[in-house]
Amino acid sequence: MSMLNSEDAVAQAVADAKGPLTIRGGGTRAVGRPVTGQVLDVSGLSGVTLYEPGALTIVAQAGTPVAEIEATLAAENQRLAFEPYDLTGMLGTKGATTIGGVIATNASGPRRIMAGAARDFALGVRFVDGAGHVIKNGGRVMKNVTGYDLVKLMSGSWGTLGVLTEVSLKVLPAVEATETLVIDGLTPAGAVAAMAQALGSPFEVSGAAWTDGAVWLRIEGFGSSVAYRADALTALLGKHGDVTRVSDADWTTIRDATPLHGMDSVWRASVKPSDAPALVAALPDGCATLLDWGGGLVWIGQSGGDTTATHGTIQSTVATLGGHATLIKASNAVRASVPVFQPEQPGVAALSTALRARFDPRGILNPGLMAA
Incomplete structure (x- = not known):
């Protein structure tokens, strides 16, 4: 499928789809189980559509490169406070990280411990659901909390509930x-x-x-x-x-967990900071680690060894500790054979299934990407 450059074109393409769709923006976050389907390229939806420095608000189409947004903000001495991480160096991808991909994956960096996560700065979204309907939720100013829960829901859904077309963000002043x-x-x-x-x-x-x-x-x-x-x-x-x-x-x-770049497999685990040493101690010999968020985020890398076995150890240990772990980098064969995302508890899994049935009744948006 050719690159789409308007929300209407995205809606029509989704409505006309006869089978699974692989949602792609910048193509920098090849995480999750491999998805087989026609590529829906939304990188053409690019550009800042509204920027009000005095209101600390910016609105951009989902395919807008993060670098472009950061340059626009820097000209007014402002910034994206949640410090989105970039996976291109780790995964060896060549595209430009887009704001839609950042919000869809809730990509939040070191400043999360003080400022909050990407989803905390999302004021509003526009997206196309699995039936081809355009949905607008939230607003463009900080005091507007209409549809607050739905805005948060899209953040971290990895394109399985809808195709983001536009995001509205709260920004903050740069530091001296x-x-x-x-x-x-x-x-x-x-x-x-x-x-x-x-x-x-x-x-x-x-x-x-x-x-x-x-x-x-x-x-x-x-x-x-x-x-x-x-x-x-x-x-x-x-x-x-x-x-x-x-x-x-x-x-x-x-x-960006730079010390783990070049390693064969990489995981990202969230636990209570006090539990980070126990997780590190449970890892097989040869694993490299980096702690962020005061220990609440543990990056784990491995080269050689049995990736599948290590994955099982990490997810079982994290489950015991009450956290969750995601396989960020591995071969396609491994990613296709293991639960890339931490398996959900039965009640949460039932809720997730119901949400996907509501927003994507045909099951065509990145199907299986987050499967257990």
């Missing part, structure tokens, strides 16, 4: 200064303890991660405030080790 405190030589347990102390302090940490044995703690804001908080945190955290201050730390390393 940033400083990162680094503490080397910590185990996962030591790292979680240090991050918990920092996050529990009154010093407004906007990033807390552990990579290559070092904790990274980010402080953002006005210059004088950042300097004061950095001094206070340095003194507070001294018992965990020597604290080094870095003004130019590259947080995309954490956001």
Whole structure:
């Protein structure tokens, strides 16, 4: 199917579809079970349709590259506060990450611990359901909460409930200064303890991660405030080790889990921060890990070994801990044979099935992508 460049064209294409459709925007997030179906390319729905800096609101078509949105915001000293992660380096994909893909997958980076997730900044959406109907939900200003639940529902649905055509987002001012405190030589347990102390302090940490044995703690804001908080945190955290201050730390390393790029298989697991050390300890030898969100997000990488067995270990361990894990990168054969997303509890699974039947009665939108 050729690239579509209007919402009406998307609606018509879905209505006319005779079989499964593979929804594709930038083509950068090949996650989930492989879907066999005609490609519905919505990357032509591109462009910012409304931007009101004074209202901290931007509206863009779903196929708009995130880089274009970020450049538009930067010109007004504003930003996407939820810091969406980019999987192109990890998955080796060549397309441009789009805002529709970000919202459909709820792609949220290190700042989530302070600012919130991508779905928390989605004010409204327009999408085409599985019957070809155009649905509008939410609004374009922060005080409009009409249809709030449906906006949240689309975020994280991975294109299985509808094809996003437009999103309205709340944005925030850019920061004046940033400083990162680094503490080397910590185990996962030591790292979680240090991050918990920092996050529990009154010093407004906007990033807390552990990579290559070092904790990274980010402080953002006005210059004088950042300097004061950095001094206070340095003194507070001294018992965990020597604290080094870095003004130019590259947080995309954490956001995109750069140390795991090039590994054969990668997982993304969410657990209570205090449970992160137990998850790391349960992994097979040879796995590499990176902690974000104070330990609440565990990136896991493996090269060689039995990917299917490791996947089972990760999902069973995470289930015991009350969390969930997603296989982000693996061969097509593995992705086709395992539950890529954490299997849902029976009640939740029944609700998910009912929702898909309501929004996609023919079962044609990315069918099976999130199957257990």
